[in-house]
Amino acid sequence: MRIGVVRFPGSLDDQDAMRAIRLMGGDPVALWHKSDDLGSVDAVILPGGFSYGDYLRCGAIARFSPVMGEVVRRAGQGMPLLGICNGFQILCEARLLPGALIRNEVRVFTAVEQRLRMESNSTVWTSAYTPGAEVSMALKNGEGNYQADAETIARLEGEGRVVARYLDNPNGSVHDIAGIANERGNVVGLMPHPEHNVDPEIATTLDGRGFFESVAAFLSA
Amino acid sequence: MARVVVNVMPKPEILDPQGKAVTGALKRMGHEGFSVRQGKRFEIEVEGDLTPARLEEVRQYAEAVLANTVIENFEVVSQ
Numbered sequence: 001m002r003i004g005v006v007r008f009p010g011s012l013d014d015q016d017a018m019r020a021i022r023l024m025g026g027d028p029v030a031l032w033h034k035s036d037d038l039g040s041v042d043a044v045i046l047p048g049g050f051s052y053g054d055y056l057r058c059g060a061i062a063r064f065s066p067v068m069g070e071v072v073r074r075a076g077q078g079m080p081l082l083g084i085c086n087g088f089q090i091l092c093e094a095r096l097l098p099g100a101l102i103r104n105e106v107r108v109f110t111a112v113e114q115r116l117r118m119e120s121n122s123t124v125w126t127s128a129y130t131p132g133a134e135v136s137m138a139l140k141n142g143e144g145n146y147q148a149d150a151e152t153i154a155r156l157e158g159e160g161r162v163v164a165r166y167l168d169n170p171n172g173s174v175h176d177i178a179g180i181a182n183e184r185g186n187v188v189g190l191m192p193h194p195e196h197n198v199d200p201e202i203a204t205t206l207d208g209r210g211f212f213e214s215v216a217a218f219l220s221a
Numbered sequence: 222m223a224r225v226v227v228n229v230m231p232k233p234e235i236l237d238p239q240g241k242a243v244t245g246a247l248k249r250m251g252h253e254g255f256s257v258r259q260g261k262r263f264e265i266e267v268e269g270d271l272t273p274a275r276l277e278e279v280r281q282y283a284e285a286v287l288a289n290t291v292i293e294n295f296e297v298v299s300q
Contacts, residue, residue, distance in 0.1 A: 057289055064286070093289065100291040102231075103238040147235060147292060172236065
């Protein structure tokens with residue numbers, strides 16, 4: 001299981017994502033934003049942080065970086081792609097996922113241990129979870145407020161593409177949405193940070209492990 | 222040298238937390254009856270003549286890059 005983690009200027013959580021992949025038995029591969037070569041990776045994670053300083057809009061400039069052309073192309077072929085936090089913002093800006101993340105309704109940067117309900121196990125990143133399972137993992141963002149028009153929300157809900165929901169909505173996201181998937185289920189965007197909740201030495205829960213177990217199961221099938 | 226201005230505003234139905242914060246601050250200063258929404262203004266200097274094709278080029282990248290049309294409206298104004 002070779003999982004690439006893209007480092008953009010301003011990425012913060014790329015090392016944690018790589019460490020989580022290693023802890024979960026995979027081989028992390030550092031990918032550079034200026035290179036369009038993904039090598040032989042089986043999956044890609046776009047990590048959290050503040051790519052390009054969040055200039056213009058969160059994720060707006062990262063979307064046009066050289067690596068993203070190839071990431072989008074491979075995702076179109078079915079490669080598993082997970083965007084965490086800033087990565088989720090990049091996926092929305094790249095229109096791989098619908099909607100947008102705007103500033104939190106509470107107007108402050110929020111960093112909490114967040115309770116979630118996992119809603120869908122029909123994506124390559126969430127198959128290890130039982131739908132309805134309540135989990136808890138790190139959440140830290142200033143612009144995690146998911147918004148989309150009513151038609152888009154109805155489609156996401158109708159197609160079961162909401163993968164996780166906040167149990168006590170911390171940022172104003174519509175329908176308490178914490179994460180969504182594309183139609184095919186290989187691309188998932190998520191505001192909470194599963195990569196921070198895999199190591200018993202430092203994490204309060206190990207509830208993030210399921211994302212890595214899910215993609216491992218998909219890749220070994 | 223021609224100048225084109227692109228104004229980007231959050232859509233009316235989209236919550237604007239920054240505008241809300243400014244509105245709240247104005248109220249605290251005693252300025253009642255004002256509701257502020259906050260957007261962005263891009264000033265673009267264009268080399269050479271501003272032909273319809275160049276203006277259309279600005280409109281296209283305003284839609285693709287400068288604004289996120291999921292949450293924002295934009296207008297292109299040539300000056």
